[in-house]
Amino acid sequence: MTKLDCLDYIFLDEVAFQIESGENFERALFQIESMPLDLLVRLQLGEELVDVLSSLEFDDPSIINLFTSLNYAESSEILKRVKTTSKLMKMREETLKEKEDTLKIHQRRLRIIRFVTMITIAIMGGFSPLFSNLYAFINTGEFLNSFSILSNLSISFLFINLLNNYFLLKMSNENKITARIVFVILIHIVIVIIIRIFFSSFAIFS
Amino acid sequence: MGLYKSDKQESRILHEFLYKLILGGVRKHSSFFITEGDLIKIKRICVASVFLFILSSFIFYFLTKISIIIAITISFAAAIAFLFVFGDYIRATILKRHQEFDESAFLILNALSINMVSTQSFPHAVDFLVTNGISNKYYNKYFTEMIYNFNIGEYEDQVISEGKRIFLNKKYQNAFQNIKNEERFIESDPDFLLRVKKEIKLIEDNIVIFVAVSCLLPLVLSMVLALIIPPESPIIFIFPLLYALFGIFTLRFVQNRSLGELND
Numbered sequence: 001m002t003k004l005d006c007l008d009y010i011f012l013d014e015v016a017f018q019i020e021s022g023e024n025f026e027r028a029l030f031q032i033e034s035m036p037l038d039l040l041v042r043l044q045l046g047e048e049l050v051d052v053l054s055s056l057e058f059d060d061p062s063i064i065n066l067f068t069s070l071n072y073a074e075s076s077e078i079l080k081r082v083k084t085t086s087k088l089m090k091m092r093e094e095t096l097k098e099k100e101d102t103l104k105i106h107q108r109r110l111r112i113i114r115f116v117t118m119i120t121i122a123i124m125g126g127f128s129p130l131f132s133n134l135y136a137f138i139n140t141g142e143f144l145n146s147f148s149i150l151s152n153l154s155i156s157f158l159f160i161n162l163l164n165n166y167f168l169l170k171m172s173n174e175n176k177i178t179a180r181i182v183f184v185i186l187i188h189i190v191i192v193i194i195i196r197i198f199f200s201s202f203a204i205f206s
Numbered sequence: 207m208g209l210y211k212s213d214k215q216e217s218r219i220l221h222e223f224l225y226k227l228i229l230g231g232v233r234k235h236s237s238f239f240i241t242e243g244d245l246i247k248i249k250r251i252c253v254a255s256v257f258l259f260i261l262s263s264f265i266f267y268f269l270t271k272i273s274i275i276i277a278i279t280i281s282f283a284a285a286i287a288f289l290f291v292f293g294d295y296i297r298a299t300i301l302k303r304h305q306e307f308d309e310s311a312f313l314i315l316n317a318l319s320i321n322m323v324s325t326q327s328f329p330h331a332v333d334f335l336v337t338n339g340i341s342n343k344y345y346n347k348y349f350t351e352m353i354y355n356f357n358i359g360e361y362e363d364q365v366i367s368e369g370k371r372i373f374l375n376k377k378y379q380n381a382f383q384n385i386k387n388e389e390r391f392i393e394s395d396p397d398f399l400l401r402v403k404k405e406i407k408l409i410e411d412n413i414v415i416f417v418a419v420s421c422l423l424p425l426v427l428s429m430v431l432a433l434i435i436p437p438e439s440p441i442i443f444i445f446p447l448l449y450a451l452f453g454i455f456t457l458r459f460v461q462n463r464s465l466g467e468l469n470d
Contacts, residue, residue: 061338062317066324085323092316099399106406113417120421124428131428132437152442153428159446163291164420167453170298171409171460 001057006034008058009093012086019079025049025070060089103173110172117164122188125157126195154192161188221245224252228293229300230458235465236304238374244296251292259285266440280440280447287450294454301461305398310342311378312396318385328366328386329356348372405464416456423449 004011011034018028026049029035042052053067066085070078132153136142165184169177225233228248233240259281266277314335321331332352340346348369355365370382375397427445435441 060320062320062324062334065321065334069324069326081323085320088316088320088323092313095312095396095399099402102399102402102406106409110409110413113413117417117420121424124425128428131432134429134432135434135436138433151437152440153432153437156428156442156446157424159443160420160424160449163446163450163453166291167416167420167457170457171413 001055002036002039003057004034004036007093008060008063009086009089010034011058012063012082012089016079016082016086019075019082024075025078107172107174110168114165114168114172117168118161118184118187119191121157121161121164122191123195125154125161125188126192128153128157129199158185158188221249224248228289229297231462231465232297232300236300239300239303239307244300247296248293251289251296254292255285255289258288270438270440272440276441280443283444283447283451287447287454290454291450294457297458297461305401307342307344308375308396308401309398310340310345311373311375312398314340314342314345315373315378315381315385318382322385328362329353331385332356345372401464405460408460408463412456412460416453419452420449423452 011032014032014034015025015028018031019025023031026043029043030040036056039052039056043049050068050071054064056064058064063085066081070081073081129151132151161184162181165181166177169180174180225245225248228251229240262281262284263277266272266280267274270277317335317338318331321334322328325331325334332349336346336349336353340349352365352369356362366383366385370379373379373382377397424445427448428442431442431445
């Protein structure tokens with residue numbers, strides 16, 4: 001099997017163009033640039049057209065069927081059917097590509113938003129002991145430096161980060177949501193620990 | 207016997223209410239794709255959320271010694287958030303199934319039309335389609351049945367006019383009806399592409415609000431709560447729960463809007 005180095009519908013379009021400009025089906029193949037040379041040699045040696053074309057590998061197997069049925073057809077019939085097939089294939093390829101491109105742009109945009117909000121919320125989570133200590137500060141007039149990582153507020157921020165990521169992942173139609181969520185937990189914990197280290201290096205708190 | 211009957215009726219009404227609450231518009235829109243398994247999962251989630259409610263009420267009340275009203279409020283919020291978040295997961299699965307079905311409808315009609323051009327016969331085109339493999343199990347089963355119908359000698363036109371009902375969409379039904387005339391394949395953008403574009407646009411319109419709330423709500427709430435309640439109080443857990451409900455309703459809003467517009 002020889003792989004064609006262009007898209008199926010472009011090959012069909014070229015065949016149609018050559019037939020339109022007056023060639024017959026077999027000669028049209030010689031005019032097409034993407035046609036592999038060894039197949040042309042086999043054609044020149046007198047092998048059957050359908051046998052030669054059957055050893056071409058197309059993405060869509062129905063093209064071989066089409067060529068088989070066109071073997072003894074008239075030029076106008078060949079032209080019409082090749083053109084219709086290429087139009088249908090082109091429509092499918094373009095629609096799928098458009099969908100993929102639209103989704104890709106959307107996913108990239110949401111991914112940036114997801115990372116920015118993830119880091120912001122993790123930083124807030126890291127600073128959460130400050131908020132917790134405000135209460136004690138107001139009540140006792142003394143600012144404590146007990147920075148426990150496992151405070152209620154800290155856990156709430158982790159929950160919020162997870163939920164935020166889950167919603168954004170759902171919105172962007174991503175796969176492997178669980179794996180990405182585990183990754184978020186790791187990043188969140190790392191950022192929180194970095195901020196704790198940053199805190200403890202300050203003289204005022206230590 | 208009578209008591210048993212009324213019990214059954216009550217539980218049916220309860221189930222109906224539950225499905226309506228969780229599935230919402232999807233129930234009508236994608237009814238073909240809701241399996242028995244989905245409904246059983248929804249029931250299990252409901253039972254689990256009731257357990258969660260009871261368990262967390264006890265934990266909060268006995269472990270943290272706060273007032274029973276606060277313990278019940280927090281547990282209730284937790285149970286509702288649990289119910290909606292996991293219910294939404296099932297809802298999204300059903301929608302995804304529907305979306306994949308729509309997408310394969312386009313691909314199948316396209317492949318059928320191409321096969322029609324090459325074979326010039328509808329039964330052969332269907333046969334070729336099935337031998338090449340259809341990834342969607344609904345269609346695979348359906349077209350295999352169609353081949354069987356041809357084999358027992360049903361008329362082609364009858365099979366086509368009866369067979370179009372598998373395509374739930376009017377546009378695809380017409381395309382299937384006209385399958386013998388390959389020039390008349392769907393010219394406009396297929397529905398699944400329109401749906402993707404509409405959903406993306408809706409998300410783009412609302413993402414600013416979503417991001418603002420997801421960063422501001424925790425910040426403001428934590429600052430305000432830090433001033434008025436002690437840091438070890440479980441009331442703080444209310445705000446991730448509020449956030450969960452907010453996120454779920456944003457998602458549902460986007461999904462419902464995109465469903466509604468396509469139905470028009």
